[in-house]
Amino acid sequence: MLDWPRSNVDAVIVDLDGTMVDTLGDFVQALQRMVADLPLPYRDFVVEQALVERLVGKGSENLIKGLLAHIDQGVAATDNVALFEQAWASYQHHYRAINGRYSEVYPGVRDALAGWQQAGLPMVCVTNKPAAFARDLLQEKGLAPFFPLVIGGDTVARKKPDPMPLLHACERLGTVPGRTLMVGDSSNDAQAARAAGCPVLLVSYGYNHGEPVDQVDADAVVDRLTQLRWI
Incomplete structure (x- = not known):
């Protein structure tokens, strides 16, 4: 168990992909199509x-550009704007159609969120996924009631690892960053939290660009969100 003083936290920012929901199956399907x-x-x-x-x-x-660049050693990502626009339109169409169908909520997530809600902690989902896709996924997986506020990658001008989405979340919540816990799975989340001045907790089971999460600068790492205990 990881004990965290409840008196030090006024709200929680939670990442989506790789933290609450394993969405790799959705990404693979949408990109393949x-x-x-x-x-x-x-x-x-x-x-x-x-x-x-x-x-x-x-x-x-970035996901689409990275895949196109991997396929053709970088040409499409830098030179072929028309190809990217075609790929982007196709991806949006296919992702919208399969969003949530090939994904699963990680073990312990629902119980953890319910416990945080019971502890009186406001929660906001901050993700680099487009906000509409994020809301649909949360609804599909039964997590939407925990998150009346969702901040997506298209909500503000910059995405994580920039601190802007986290600072915007704190502003909307009416909390100060130093008392707003960021929960994520990757260096993106940790870097954004550090830059914003938020404490950061990472999960060990997420994506983190295929790198070990224990090498990331974070305040703590847990194997399941239910291991976090407010004291």
């Missing part, structure tokens, strides 16, 4: 989960 809409050599590419795990985390645009 996306490349099938593109010309060769993209059309025949097989999207593997390990590759997506390394690319995910910095927003849908």
Whole structure:
């Protein structure tokens, strides 16, 4: 168990992909359907989960650019604007159609959120996923009641690891960053929290661009969110 003084925290910011929901299956499916809409050599590419795990985390645009660049060694990501726009439109269409269908809520997440709610902690979901997709996923997985406020990658001008989304969340919550806990799974979350002045807790089971999370600068790491105990 990880004991955390309740008197030191006024609210909690929670990441979505890799923290609350394992969405790699959704990403793989949407990207595979996306490349099938593109010309060769993209059309025949097989999207593997390990590759997506390394690319995910910095927003849908970066995910798509990273995949296209991987397929053609960087040409599409820098030179072919029309290809990216075609891929982006296709990805949005396919992701909207399958959002939540190939994903699962991580063990312990619902119980942890219910406990934090019972402890009187306001919660906001801050994700680099587009806000509409995030709201739909939370609704699909039964997590929406915990998050009346959702801040997506298109809500403010910059995404995590920039601190702007976290500072915006604190402003909306009426809390100060130093008393607002950031819960995430990656260096993106930790860097944003450090820059914003928020304490940060990471989970060990997330994506973190395929790198070990214990190498990230965080206040603590847990294997399940239910290991966090307010004292």
